[in-house]
Amino acid sequence: MEIKNTQVCVLTARGMAAIASVALAGDDAQTILEKVFRSSNPLPPSGYWPLAGGERIILHGSIVDGNTIIDEVVVGCEDDQFVIHCHGNPLLVEQIVKLCQANGATLVGTESFMSGTYQSQSADMIEAEAKQAMQTCATLSGVKIIANQLTYGLLPLAQTWLETVDTMSVQELWAQCHHVLRKTSRAKYLINRCRIVIIGPPNSGKSTLLNQLAGKDEVIVSDTAGTTRDWIQITCHIGPLLADIYDTAGLDAMLMQQHEIDSEAQQATMQLIRSADMNIFVYDITREHQAQSLLFSLGSLKTVIVANKCDLLTPRQRENIYSKYVRLCAKTGDGIDRLTQTLLVAMKVADFNPQTPVCFTDRQLLLLRQILHTKDKPTAKKHIETLLFGDNPV
Ligand SMILES: Nc1nc2c(ncn2[C@@H]2O[C@H](COP(=O)(O)OP(=O)(O)O)[C@@H](O)[C@H]2O)c(=O)[nH]1
Ligand SMILES: [Mg+2]
The missing domain is CATH 3.40.50.300 (P-loop containing nucleotide triphosphate hydrolases)
Incomplete structure (x- = not known):
């Protein structure tokens, strides 16, 4: 499947922090997440993510690169964006970002990410x-x-x-x-x-x-x-x-x-x-x-x-x-x-x-x-x- 216009952005980690947040938004955010995230909860039968109805869910699971587990994470799904809350070690954060990039996401800065997602969410x-x-x-x-x-x-x-x-x-x-x-x-x-x-x-x-x-x-x-x-x-x-x-x-x-x-x-x-x-x-x-x-x-x-x-x-x-x-x-x-x-x-x-x-x-x-x-x-x-x-x- 062709990946269109999906952005990944590190939202909160500055230096060493216990938790970091990596956001993923755009047309194929869900497809990319399905490739890199393995949920430990049973997922809703009606498809992977209940996004269309504006529902918000939180999932627990792991970020995986093939069979290798990279980190245990919590993923927040809100509107048309996903936020992966991972451990704050900058090396881990970098690995998760690179994995999203390898699957087609473009890395952007916070400001550009925010303005893009806010404009698409706001009337x-x-x-x-x-x-x-x-x-x-x-x-x-x-x-x-x-x-x-x-x-x-x-x-x-x-x-x-x-x-x-x-x-x-x-x-x-x-x-x-x-x-x-x-x-x-x-x-x-x-x-x-x-x-x-x-x-x-x-x-x-x-x-x-x-x-x-x-x-x-x-x-x-x-x-x-x-x-x-x-x-x-x-x-x-x-x-x-x-x-x-x-x-x-x-x-x-x-x-x-x-x-x-x-x-x-x-x-x-x-x-x-x-x-x-x-x-x-x-x-x-x-x-x-x-x-x-x-x-x-x-x-x-x-x-x-x-x-x-x-x-x-x-x-x-x-x-x-x-x-x-x-x-x-x-x-x-x-x-x-x-x-x-x-x-x-x-x-x-x-x-x-x-x-x-x-x-x-x-x-x-x-x-x-x-x-x-x-x-x-x-x-x-x-x-x-x-x-x-x-x-x-x-
Ligand atoms: N008695 C008294 N001395 C002050 C007061 N404020 C500053 N000083 C003293 O005045 C001197 C000069 O203060 P300083 O802040 O360096 O002045 P500046 O040159 O205007 O920056 C220092 O010895 C301060 O401790 C105050 O409210 N009362
Ligand atoms: Mg002075």
């Missing part, structure tokens, strides 16, 4: 994209937002657009698209990683704060100004966000003039600051004067301001000093929760409703922008159809 594009995006999404909150797009968010909204576009004014459609795009610019912080840059004068406690956020001593903390020459990046969770946090070289005009290396580092820091989703400006509360001019020179950057070393204030000073900024003691972590909450509010994700319609792929974004560029209803309708069904004719 519409947004659903296929959601299934795929949920696999690669950086955060749990992002997974929640994407899952909600199918029941409450973008999918039902686009379906309503398609039903009502003939009677709805173009302006109303544009207003709704604008709303989705505005919310998307917030949701992207939750769905993807975000970039947060810590800035401020030397010795104000930036590296101490980064260590505190990361929950470990990764960054050199020192009493000597200018210890962090370039920048250091750490990825960690801040509330629901997955953030790449950068600890930067001190922004200090004096240092800039004295040392070439700091001048270069500071130029690079400025670039990083401009590209940040949010900056945290840390200053030493006992040296407030030092911070003011630097803050002024930063202008209108997206910045949360943190007054650090609050532990050094006397109780009396603590009462008298008024600070509208986040009060922190980076050394002990006191105030970190306040800082987290302030960051989430500043990034407008503090109470993000996951049911809000948003775009979560570049394709969706592009189509919404195209709708915003058309005054012509039939064209707008075509874009909505493409959003829902892809480029295939409906």
